[in-house]
Amino acid sequence: MKLIEDIIRFLETRLEEFLRAHPEIELQALDEQLRQQEEDTRRLLQESRAQKQDLSKSLSKLGExxxxxxxxxxxxxxxxxxDLAEGARRREAELLQQGSRLFNQGKSLEEKIRQLEALLPQIAQRRQEVQTKLQEVKAAQAKTAAERVSPWEKLFEEDKLEEEFRRLEMRLAVDKELDDMKKKVGEQKRR
Structure with a gap:
């Protein structure tokens, strides 16, 4: 068991290190969790509203x-x-108790619906914050990547400049050499 616990701890540590080194992955996971939570909350809200509607129908029927x-x-x-009046009173009392239970369930459902309705905008706001942070992290990573590439591009530009000057210098040297040769050839022809 100790070995398994050590392995689990090691893997958790490595995962935490990886997530710290790659915050965009952690933010994407958090965004996915919030999306799932928002979806679940919407589903629960819809189910609770349907239950409330069913409960209202049941209460109305019970009232009749x-x-x-x-x-x-x-x-x-x-x-x-x-004898019949007493039996009817007992039945009426049972129905009133059942109605009281249903009414209390309705109050609980109303509170649950209010809480879910209040939770949805909070989840949406938190998700928006995470998405904004994710965009910031990606922009920062792109900038860092561009900065890392820039010195190389600058080095290549300098190399290109250096190469152009070498070509110019070589051409000038060749031109001078040709001029010198033409002069020598011209001098030899004159002799």
Whole structure:
């Protein structure tokens, strides 16, 4: 077990070093996590809204049932049937308890929906910050890369300049040599 733990620690250390050396990869991973979190939050929000809508329908239906049993209580009392009235009261009480539970679930869902709605812009803002930072890191890396290339380009330009001067000097030397030879040939012809 100690060997495995050492290997895991070594790999984690190497990964951290790699990420420090390549911050754009870490930022891309963070952006992906935030994108996934935003997607999950949107999905949860949609599901919660659908649950709230279903719960509202259930509460409405339950309210109708409670009304029905309340009228049955009154009918049983008018018909002088205390046994039926008592049974209807028990049923009405059960439905009221069920309604109370559903109402509390609805309140919890409303709070969850509010929290999710508040979370979405926060995630979007954080993701925008990460993307901005990622662009800055990439721009800095491009600038650094350009700076690294520039001295080489400058060296090549200097080499080109040096080569041009050598050609010029060689041509001038050849031209002078030709002039000297022409003079010698001209002198020999005169003799």
């Amino acid at each position: 049932e409670i009304k029905t049993w309340h009228f049955r209580i009154e009918k049983a009392e008018q018909a002088n049937r205390p």
